[in-house]
Amino acid sequence: MFWHVGIPNFGDDINPDFFERISGKRIRLTRRRDRLHFLGIGSILAKATGASTVLGSGFLVPSDSTPTMPRAVVALRGALSRAALSSADDTLLGDPLALADRLIARPARRRGIAYVPHCRNAERAKRLFADSIAVIDPRRPPLDVIADIAASEAVISQSLHGLIVADAFGVPNLWAAPHDGMKGRFKFDDYFSTLDRPKEAHAETAELMARPPMAAFSVGRFLHDKDRLAEALAQASVEGPRQ
Known part of the structure; x- marks a missing residue:
C-alpha cells in the first residue's frame, strides 16, 4: 500500500492500522507505484498510476491536466475527486476514516x-x-x-x-x-x-x-452507506490490488 510519509500526521499514519483491522492482513508501505498496489487514506490520488487500486483516496487540489487513471477504484473520498477523475457516477464515496x-x-x-x-x-x-x-x-x-x-x-x-x-x-x-x-x-x-x-x-x-x-458547532451526517463502504474496503484489502 502507498500512503504519504512525511511529517507525522495521524490521517496518513493511520493507514496500516486501519486496513489491518478491517482485513486481518499485514499492510506494508511500498514506494514502488509501478507495481500493483493500493492507494490508501489521504490526498494522494494525484500519485495514482496504472497499477493503483484506490481505497478512498482523494485529490489535494484540482488538476490542470488529465489525471492518470488508476487500474481500479474501490472508493473515492468525495464527489469532487470523482468528477476530477471522471469516474463512474456509481463509484462508492467516502473517506475511510468516516468509519x-x-x-x-x-x-x-x-x-x-x-x-x-x-x-x-x-x-x-x-x-x-x-x-x-x-x-x-x-x-x-x-x-x-x-x-x-x-x-x-x-x-x-x-x-x-x-x-x-x-x-x-x-x-x-x-x-x-x-x-x-x-x-x-x-x-x-x-x-x-x-x-x-x-x-x-x-x-x-x-x-x-x-x-x-x-x-x-455541528455534526455532519454521512449520506452514503457505511456498511457498504466498510465491506468494499475490507473485501478489496483481503483480495489484494486488482490484477
Whole structure:
C-alpha cells in the first residue's frame, strides 16, 4: 500500500492500522507505484498510476491536466475527486476514516473542547492556544489521536481528518480555516460533498479558541452507506490490488 510519509500526521499514519483491522492482513508501505498496489487514506490520488487500486483516496487540489487513471477504484473520498477523475457516477464515496467509530469504541470519559491543528501548525498552536484550549497534537500515534477526538465534548479542527473523525463519533465540531501551506479547501469540500451540509470555515484566532461560538458547532451526517463502504474496503484489502 502507498500512503504519504512525511511529517507525522495521524490521517496518513493511520493507514496500516486501519486496513489491518478491517482485513486481518499485514499492510506494508511500498514506494514502488509501478507495481500493483493500493492507494490508501489521504490526498494522494494525484500519485495514482496504472497499477493503483484506490481505497478512498482523494485529490489535494484540482488538476490542470488529465489525471492518470488508476487500474481500479474501490472508493473515492468525495464527489469532487470523482468528477476530477471522471469516474463512474456509481463509484462508492467516502473517506475511510468516516468509519473511525468502527476502529475503537468512544471513550466513556469526556474531556472539554479540544483543538486539532494541521500537523505543520501543531507547535505554533500549542504555543499560542494551549492556555485557552486542549490542543490535540496530530503528530502523535494515530489511534491515540482518534481516541482523544472521540473523548472530546466538542472539537475545533484545522485538520481534515480531525473533522472526519469527529463526525464519525458524533462529536460536535467546527472547522478552523486552512493556513496558506495547506493548498486551499478542495480536499475539505470533497469530504463535505459526502455530508448532509458543508461546514463553514472560521479564522484560527485566539478569540475562537478562548470563546468558541458553540452555536456554530455541528455534526455532519454521512449520506452514503457505511456498511457498504466498510465491506468494499475490507473485501478489496483481503483480495489484494486488482490484477
